Amino acid sequence: MNFNYTEEQLALQDTLRRFIAKDYGFEHRRALAKAEPGFSREAWAQYADFGLLALPFSEDQGGLAGTPIDTMLVMEMVGRGLLLEPYLQTVVVAGSLIRDYGTATQQAELIPAVAGGELMMCLAHYEPEGRYDLHHVGTTAVRNANGWKISGHKCVVIGAPSADKFIVSARTSDGTRDEHGISLFVVDRGAPGLTLRSYPTQDGGRAAEVHLDHVQVGTDDLVGELNKGYVMVERAIDFGIAGLCAEAVGVMSALIEVTLEYLKTRKQFGAPLAKFQALQHRMADMAIATEQSRSMAILAAVGAKTDDAETRNRDITAAKAYIGQQARLVGQQAIQLHGGMGVTDELNVSHYFKRLTMICATFGDTDHHLGRFSATLMAA
């Protein structure tokens, strides 16, 4: 058992910490979120230089063969800096999907481009009626002489507005809510019949409704095996959840720091707020919640590399459910302890809070994962 980061990991963390302090200050981030495309291309190029975009790919694929712990470390910094770039979507989710299941041609074409910072991707999977159920796919792919024609609607696809390529799930067999019969396809952003309606998200990010109307894809665009897409999506989203858990921990740690600082400086009734025991105990609860969440984020990161889907799902889903609950506590109390200042747009605390709230609603909310976890108890 070893909970220490390696020298390399510490160095990477330090690099990111300095990058955020120097190049990703709160006001800069606010300006980025307000204008299009909603993030910084320069920062993306920097991430490529830092090696972040090549991190999870094997050396054969031109990557750095990083571990899920490396990804966890990066995602924690994404949380601390409230970084807006679609790292999770491009590298952690879509990237891992191509890495694990893409054809040799797809890997050779897409991964070096992602690693080099030239290509952004995202998984377009969830549909309005399915809520968080991964097996709900009503989008259809109909076989024809040239490949398949895809029609359907994907909702709130985070990172879609900047994506150059999508991985789209579509039904090639069975019914809308069956696990079997889902297939994945690489779809070019410019493909005729693909329409985006983009909008900002509550946390300053960008997403889109992705509409597919008889979009033709070729035989080569199928990812992995036909009808076996469910497992691939589940695995990619498990990586995504592990990443989100780490991001949440980064946000929570930052909230503890800014709230502590506020309590020490803000004076009422002739004393700093930090002297009031009721508030001290609140801070203690928040600190406990954050440490417990960090433990669960580690469990998720380690669990994400497990090939056995059952064990992996159990750890990942436990982490998401648990961290969702703790993030709610930390976020709400950070606002409360800031008083009126907490509900303004002016301080970073509300921005951290909003990001945490959106993390909770992404890839399945707390109740979804609590339900999924508690269902595993029946099997035991």
Next chain:
Amino acid sequence: MDLDYTPEEQQFRAEVRDFIHSHLPKEISAKVHGGKRLAKEDFVRWQKILHHKGWGAPSWPRQFGGPGWNAVQQHIFDEECSDAGAPMQLPFGLKMVAPVIMTFGNKGQQDYFLPRIMDATDWWCQGYSEPGSGSDLASLKTRAERQGDHYVVNGQKTWNTLGQHADWIFCLVRTSTEGRQQEGISFLLIDMKTPGITVRPIIMLDGEHEINEVWFEDVKVPVENLIGQENKGWTYAKFLLGHERTGIAGVGRSKRELKKLKEIAHRQTAGGHSLMSDQRFRDRVAQVELELMALEITNLRVISSEHEKKAPGPEASILKIKGSEIQQMLTELQMQALGHYGLPYLHESLDATWEPDPMIGDYYPDYAGPLTGHYFNYRKTTIYGGSNEIQKNIICQMILGL
């Protein structure tokens, strides 16, 4: 012990309901039910309609033009208004400054200001909090210096709600620095058109402009705008805070929002069925309903025991804490019900006239637009009007004697 409304009260409820049904403009109630942004004109229009009927100031005694309703009647009125989707009657004039003017103001002030509050001629806002004085309000620093027949006011107020529309502001100002800080505070009424006043927006976390900073630079205020006696303002301020908590439970509004939450849960899908059939979610709705059922009765107990026209006692703190927590839970569950569609920030969806592009609107539920913003915005309810921490202090000191 009898929890039923009397036949007279039921008759009263029917009368109120009929009136609201036939007089509340549909375009206004549609905005309220849809959580859309209300314009100043919407509030003013509804206030004028109520005034015309003689119901403009439900909590005022007859001598000042109120309907002379008792606490239970006021509660029934509030419930019916909330349920029908009437805009909230803003408290700053009606429930805050008016009782102070009635109780501590002189005849001239009463004759001038009260009718103008009732018929919505004047929009009032509050000048209490300052950047350095929030929970510790008595430490406020905005100065008013007497110069002949004027006070000259200098300083800064904050967390001023809807002051961008206001004609008048009531302010706590420091007129003396001698003795206890509570003893050097005065209560001034200030015309917002007076030179030297600057209103600066504070944008809230939901992106909306609801609150302001108000700056005073050598603002001349005639001495006749002083309420009561100089340096006695703290007494009036405490009196006002008591009145601010009347109705703070927000039971009527929460009942409406609970109903809306249930409608949303029935319309959203989960696991191939309605979200309402998801037991985990339904239990959360049930839990809020339990809280609200208890609060409704607690609220009725508190208001029934109130002596006529007297501000409620420290029990109001229980109503404030529970009321605000329930409001927060309701906004949170409404957001949670949306699933993915809690994420988009479609600011224009708050406009009543918003017509989404079909490629969004065919999927994005018509009720979704304001809900996440409301969740964010409603974090304020446990902070304003005396934070819930301060309310707990009051319960400890005044009820438990700690």
